[in-house]
Amino acid sequence: MTVSPAAALTARAQEVSSEIVTDILTLVRHETGSYDLPGLAAGLDLLRELAVHRLGRPDHEQRHPGGECGDTLTLTYTGTGAGHVALVGHYDTVWPTGTLAGWEQPSVESGGRAKLSGPGIFDMKTGLAQGIWALKLARESGAPVPTVTFVFNGDEEIGSLSSRPVIEDVARKVDVTLVLEPTAHGAVKTARKGSGIFKVTATGVEAHAGLAPQDGASAITALSEFVLAAAAVAAPERGTTINTGLISGGTATNVVAGQATASIDIRVSSESEQDRVDAEFAAIKVSDPRVRIHVDHAWNRPPMTLNAASAPLLDLARGVARAQGRDLPDAAVGGASDANFVAALGLPVLCGLGAVGDGAHAQGEYIYPDTAPTQTALIAGLLGRLAQPVHDGATTS
Structure with a gap:
């Protein structure tokens, strides 16, 4: 045989x-x-x-x-x-x-x-x-x-x-x-899916958390607002998922945080979704105008x-x-x-x-x-x- x-x-x-x-x-x-x-x-x-x-x-x-x-x-x-x-x-x-x-x-x-x-x-x-x-x-x-x-x-x-x-x-x-x-x-x-790792940096104003909290602008609070808004950009039905995997910030518990960062993992199934995510991230606003937000739109792999x-x-x-x-x-x-x-x-x-x-x-x-x-x-x-x-x-x- x-x-x-x-x-x-x-x-x-x-x-x-x-x-x-x-x-x-x-x-x-x-x-x-x-x-x-x-x-x-x-x-x-x-x-x-x-x-x-x-x-x-x-x-x-x-x-x-x-x-x-x-x-x-x-x-x-x-x-x-x-x-x-x-x-x-x-x-x-x-x-x-x-x-x-x-x-x-x-x-x-x-x-x-x-x-x-x-x-x-x-x-x-x-x-x-x-x-x-x-x-x-x-x-x-x-x-x-x-x-x-x-x-x-x-x-x-x-x-x-x-x-x-x-x-x-x-x-x-x-x-x-x-x-x-x-x-x-x-x-x-x-x-x-295509992927991106966006680094978001919030820069606020430091102040003593007990003596003069009103003089501070918390980067952590602002970044928290941003992260929640970013999560809402996800559209699983269109193949888009968003995950904040890393977050850090502040210098001490009694100091209003002057800086905070987050790393956000983004997955998309199409270039049109990639464009939508870019636009919606750019449009996110935080409540305290004294905090500056910078987003590094780092797309790593195309779909x-x-x-x-x-x-x-x-x-x-x-x-x-x-x-x-x-x-x-x-x-x-x-x-x-x-x-x-x-x-x-x-x-x-x-x-x-x-x-x-x-x-x-x-x-x-x-x-x-x-x-x-x-x-x-x-x-x-x-x-x-x-x-x-x-x-x-x-x-x-």
Whole structure:
């Protein structure tokens, strides 16, 4: 009985599943919080070593200094077939160094399905390991593979402030970008909200809170008014959410606060909503005219939709999945990623090819380790398909 290439690839991924999981845990055990520069540097060294161990030395590599952010590393492996594909993933996590020590593993779910947990395991160190193994398995299959450029960045969780130009430059030079962010319960992500982090600064007038409170103008009171008004700008029915996540101000309890700041997370589904939020934030007034309000309208990522360039790529991925005996749904999600940047350029991109699990940015985030080989095989199969010349559109069966 002849075994199809898709079945052989899936079977091989199952054979090495324990090694894939070992590599995932190796990355998780080294903490890489977004603000820990020494930890990020060591974590990127570890990630590079893992890639070299599994794939050999790259044909080209460059480490792009991140300044106050983690560095970005690009590794290019020349292929044997047509095409050039970027595999993009971030190695930074939201978890500060020291989190791992108190992290508890979840109990086995009812039905006996195992879970693995750890800071960053879902978002998104599993995707990094799966991406490396996908190229390894695609090579081992003997079929042509495209040239692959890995982009590993260490600042995605704080806005990709230094890595965005690198990601956009690579995306312009390749045929397709695949982002190894976690799945949406097994679905790839074809639409993401745009995001902004607005910093609001209130500057008031200090005064003694007991002797002359009337001489003061409280920045904290004014900022509180602003935050409540900002929350009212949200329109969940239109995909717009607003969350004030950080607030600080004042110098002492007996001093009318002279300054206060708030950081506000904003998510939008369209550019029109982005324009509306800008206008409504600019129109907010506070009751005490002595307090000055300054709003830094810092939009970080544009909204992502399934553009015309990406739709054939989704069809291609679904064809690969069908050949491997599974369906591949797609989903729209509220979180933003580096795929937003690529989509905004009108270039083909598919996001959410990484881990299957849940709990991003939450204590107890987890993956289902039994899905690691199937996800790896999907990426490997997609790489193989992308190495073939396109004849009749980007579809396969």
